[in-house]
Amino acid sequence: xxxxxxxxxxxxxxxxxxxxxxxxxxxxxxxxxxxxxxxxxxxxxxxxxxxxxxxxxxxxxxxxxxxxxxxxxxxxxxxxxxxxxxxxxxxxxxxxxxxxxxxxxxxxxxxxxxxxxxxxxxxxxxxxxxxxxxxxxxxxxxxxxxxxxxxxxxxxxxxxxxxxxxxxxxxxxxxxxxxxxxxxxxxxxxxxxxxxxxxxxxxxxxxxxxxxxxxxxxxxxxxxxxxxxxxxxxxxxxxxxxxxxxxxxxxxxxxxxxxxxxxxxxxxxxxxxxxxxxxxxxxxxxxxxxxxxxxxxxxxxxxxxxxxxx
Numbered sequence: 001x002x003x004x005x006x007x008x009x010x011x012x013x014x015x016x017x018x019x020x021x022x023x024x025x026x027x028x029x030x031x032x033x034x035x036x037x038x039x040x041x042x043x044x045x046x047x048x049x050x051x052x053x054x055x056x057x058x059x060x061x062x063x064x065x066x067x068x069x070x071x072x073x074x075x076x077x078x079x080x081x082x083x084x085x086x087x088x089x090x091x092x093x094x095x096x097x098x099x100x101x102x103x104x105x106x107x108x109x110x111x112x113x114x115x116x117x118x119x120x121x122x123x124x125x126x127x128x129x130x131x132x133x134x135x136x137x138x139x140x141x142x143x144x145x146x147x148x149x150x151x152x153x154x155x156x157x158x159x160x161x162x163x164x165x166x167x168x169x170x171x172x173x174x175x176x177x178x179x180x181x182x183x184x185x186x187x188x189x190x191x192x193x194x195x196x197x198x199x200x201x202x203x204x205x206x207x208x209x210x211x212x213x214x215x216x217x218x219x220x221x222x223x224x225x226x227x228x229x230x231x232x233x234x235x236x237x238x239x240x241x242x243x244x245x246x247x248x249x250x251x252x253x254x255x256x257x258x259x260x261x262x263x264x265x266x267x268x269x270x271x272x273x274x275x276x277x278x279x280x281x282x283x284x285x286x287x288x289x290x291x292x293x294x295x296x297x298x299x300x301x302x303x304x305x306x307x308x309x310x
Contacts, residue, residue, distance in 0.1 A: 005134050005272065006052035007127045009142035010115070011060050014039045014104060016143065016162065018097045027292040032096040036103050040297040042166045043113070047274075048304045050139055050160075054272040057108055058126040059117030107288055111301065112280025114272055118265055128261035130272075131157055141169075146192065146200065148177050149261055151185035182214035190223040193255045202255065205248040212241070223256060278305035 017038025025034040047055070108115055116126050128150055131138050137156035140147055143163045151159055151172055159172040170176070174185055183191045194213035196204020208216075220226045220235075229235035230245050245252070279285040279302055289298045 002051075003054065003136040004050065004052045004139065005054040005056070005130070005136050006046065006050060006139045006141060007130055008043070008046075008055070008057050009123050009127065009140070009144060009147070010039075010057045010104075011123060012143045012162065013042050013141065013166070014101070015097070016166065017042060018100070020165070023096065025293075031099060031103075031292070033100060033103065033292050033294065035097055035100040036107060036292065037294060037297040039104060040107070040294070040301045044297075044301045044304045045166060046141060046160070047301075048307075052139065053274065054136070055113060055274055056126075056130055056270075056272050057113055057115045058123040058130070059115050060123045061117035061119045061121060103288075103292055107285070107292075107294065107298070110279055110281045110285035110288055111305070112275030112278055114270055116267065116270060116272075118267060121262060121265055125262035125265050126267070128263040129265045129267055132263040133267075145197070146189075146259065146261060148172060148185055149188040150263075151177055151188075181210065183217050187217045187222060189256065189259045189261075190217055190226075193223060193252065193259050194226070200259075202259065203251060205244055205252070207244045208241075216241075223252070227252065274305055276306075278302050 014035045018035035021034040021038035021041075023032045023034050025032065025037050027033050105115065116130070117123070118126060124144065124146060127140055127142075127147060131140065131150050134155075134157075139158060139160050140150060141160045141162060143161065145161075145163075147159055150157055151174060153174040161170045161172050164170070177183065177185045177188060181188065181191060191210075191213050192200075192202065194205050194208050194216060195210050196202045196208075205213075216226050217223075220229050226245065229237045230242050285298065285302075289295065
């Protein structure tokens with residue numbers, strides 16, 4: 001069978017499930033389980049459509065690691081952190097979602113789907129490292145544009161971008177990034193740094209938008225080349241733009257470290273092969289299914305996992 005690795009930006013998916021699935025889905029004791037059921041249904045659809053042989057539920061052990069926040073405090077201005085059982089940090093949302101995260105962990109574990117998180121790092125960094133280590137094609141499932149920097153047609157790494165929903169996701173390749181932004185995937189982190197991204201707390205360079213950022217990178221290659229052009233009177237860089245970039249020198253000195261997805265973090269030794277047969281712990285999964293009223297969602301995901309290539 002053809003090998004293929006699917007990397008789930010798990011929080012991105014369970015947030016979407018929480019806000020997209022009616023909260024009328026509840027356990028027998030009244031606990032909302034819309035995020036749990038929605039996530040399972042997303043996994044069912046993705047595995048059924050793409051038939052991965054390997055899968056990792058990548059986890060934010062730290063939603064915004066302190067080392068990133070300290071470099072650019074605004075990276076955390078739009079987020080408030082709350083601890084939940086298991087040492088996981090999540091963006092503050094209504095309490096019903098916080099309550100569901102431990103249930104998600106238990107169900108994924110009983111199914112035999114591997115959760116991968118590393119203290120001090122975000123799911124993005126886990127995804128970046130697993131992608132870099134992969135010896136097979138990779139599908140990264142996320143609603144986060146930051147991960148476009150990992151797209152690589154030569155290595156068969158693409159993003160399944162879920163911003164419009166899992167059912168309407170977009171397959172992002174090199175051509176997609178170039179068409180949308182005018183930069184190559186390997187330039188995307190520098191592009192985001194220059195342009196800024198309010199959703200990630202990146203202020204960007206004042207007066208530099210998408211078109212200007214793309215033009216700078218087309219001309220000078222990368223952020224290092226842009227900064228070198230600022231100090232080179234013969235570079236042809238317009239005086240006004242030169243001044244804007246100089247004014248952002250402190251930000252540009254640290255932003256690349258914040259924006260770049262880590263690709264060499266230490267990971268635990270793990271087997272990402274899908275459970276064959278699924279679930280790995282049938283008795284526990286049956287108990288969880290009954291306790292939380294997960295019914296059809298569990299049955300569907302078990303069925304599709306058992307149809308996946310081994």
